Amino acid sequence: MRIFHCAVLLATILPAFAQSPEQRTRQALDEVLAGRYDGFYSLFNATMKNAISLETYSQQAGALLARLGKPAGIGKPQILQTSGYTVVTIKIQWPAAALNFVVSWDKDGKVGGTWFRPAPPPEYHTPAYSHPDSFTAREVTVGDDQWKLPGALLIPEGKGPFPAVVLVHGSGPNDRDESVGGVRVFRDLAEGLASHGIAVLRYDKRTLVYPEKSTADKNLTMTDETVTDAVRALALLRTEPEIDPKHVFVLGHSQGGYMAPRIMKADAKLTGAIVMAGNARPLEEVILDQNEYAAQLKGSLTDTERTQLEALRKNPKLALLSFPEKYRDDLKDYNPVALADSIDIPLLILQGARDFQVNMKDFSAWKAGLQGRADVTFRSFPKLNHLFVAGEGKSTPEEYQEENHVAPEVIEDIAAWIAKRRQ
Numbered sequence: 001m002r003i004f005h006c007a008v009l010l011a012t013i014l015p016a017f018a019q020s021p022e023q024r025t026r027q028a029l030d031e032v033l034a035g036r037y038d039g040f041y042s043l044f045n046a047t048m049k050n051a052i053s054l055e056t057y058s059q060q061a062g063a064l065l066a067r068l069g070k071p072a073g074i075g076k077p078q079i080l081q082t083s084g085y086t087v088v089t090i091k092i093q094w095p096a097a098a099l100n101f102v103v104s105w106d107k108d109g110k111v112g113g114t115w116f117r118p119a120p121p122p123e124y125h126t127p128a129y130s131h132p133d134s135f136t137a138r139e140v141t142v143g144d145d146q147w148k149l150p151g152a153l154l155i156p157e158g159k160g161p162f163p164a165v166v167l168v169h170g171s172g173p174n175d176r177d178e179s180v181g182g183v184r185v186f187r188d189l190a191e192g193l194a195s196h197g198i199a200v201l202r203y204d205k206r207t208l209v210y211p212e213k214s215t216a217d218k219n220l221t222m223t224d225e226t227v228t229d230a231v232r233a234l235a236l237l238r239t240e241p242e243i244d245p246k247h248v249f250v251l252g253h254s255q256g257g258y259m260a261p262r263i264m265k266a267d268a269k270l271t272g273a274i275v276m277a278g279n280a281r282p283l284e285e286v287i288l289d290q291n292e293y294a295a296q297l298k299g300s301l302t303d304t305e306r307t308q309l310e311a312l313r314k315n316p317k318l319a320l321l322s323f324p325e326k327y328r329d330d331l332k333d334y335n336p337v338a339l340a341d342s343i344d345i346p347l348l349i350l351q352g353a354r355d356f357q358v359n360m361k362d363f364s365a366w367k368a369g370l371q372g373r374a375d376v377t378f379r380s381f382p383k384l385n386h387l388f389v390a391g392e393g394k395s396t397p398e399e400y401q402e403e404n405h406v407a408p409e410v411i412e413d414i415a416a417w418i419a420k421r422r423q
Helices: 021-033 046-051 054-068 185-194 211-216 222-239 260-266 283-298 303-314 316-320 325-331 336-341 360-370 397-401 408-421
Strands: 078-082 085-093 098-105 111-118 135-142 149-156 162-168 199-203 243-253 272-276 347-352 376-381
Touching (some): 021 098, 046 111, 085 397, 135 199, 149 185, 162 408, 185 243, 185 408, 222 260, 243 260, 243 408, 260 272, 272 408, 283 316, 303 316, 336 360, 347 360, 347 408, 360 376, 376 408
Parallel strands (some): 162 199, 162 243, 243 272, 272 347
Antiparallel strands (some): 078 085, 085 098, 098 111, 149 199
């Protein structure tokens, strides 16, 4: 599953850094990734120290990096001179997200500002199953309060009303396309389904639109960032004149799939729900499996890495310690399969067999818990990964960087399943 994070103000420097801003920033990034914050904080300028305490900085940085895991790649520093500051940007690619590490150096060699910001997605090429002349797009706004979110609604050409789907992201500050490396999962799904006569609403996630406010909110939970906004998007869909309000569906990918049963419980009007690579097991078990897989790919581990992995094996809940308390409490005793089984709403559960983030153990758990339900459909795809992109052999984080598209059979299966719900 994709790992949750909010944007974070960070400021870091080591006294022994090399002189060039590019080298200093790269060394600062290495220290941040290693979780060594004290030395960095001592070199914040006065304005930064007034804006953020060492404790807050350490908590925010630690929570962010723990949820992202190990980077799959780090780019070369890019430098810009502006308003008396030297601004250096380094792109970091994680399995779940691409972020820019940005540091602003003042004239005294102190850090006047720094943050992780979502990196612009790569150029997108339309897949063969997308037919832009068969649908139109318009901008919409989900909600009308302090968390209102911009989004896009694709409407098929022709006479409605049309069935409709809301797309719910995985973790992290996802844009409406759910851009991951060279793949735009939600844009592919939206355009593919709209080409099949299904309206699709997708929106920018609140942790992307309001990074600072999300980070500062100590009461933020997975339910807040996922379920609450999805329910508001579903309500919006039912007010659109082209939409058939009796045939509105939700599709959750990764974390969105994990939270799908809570969305189902919160919106009893749903016609059906689609779970794509949603974990069925507790989050700590999934994170442990991710670490085990990463260790297998790497082959040899350092003493520190080996010690950390052994500690996780003995106590998987250690993986959640960096999450805010309210965030952890929100997930305590949550069993998505049991909750889904208690709700009379049809389900389509999809899983890529090459997925190393949410693996076949979760798919098996969904099947075991819902096997008696005639209104639940299961489908696994031997060649697909977590992004539902086809490949061969073991899936790796590097695979995500290649420009690719959601497999056409996924679009076909979803469209066919929705069509059956209308019969």
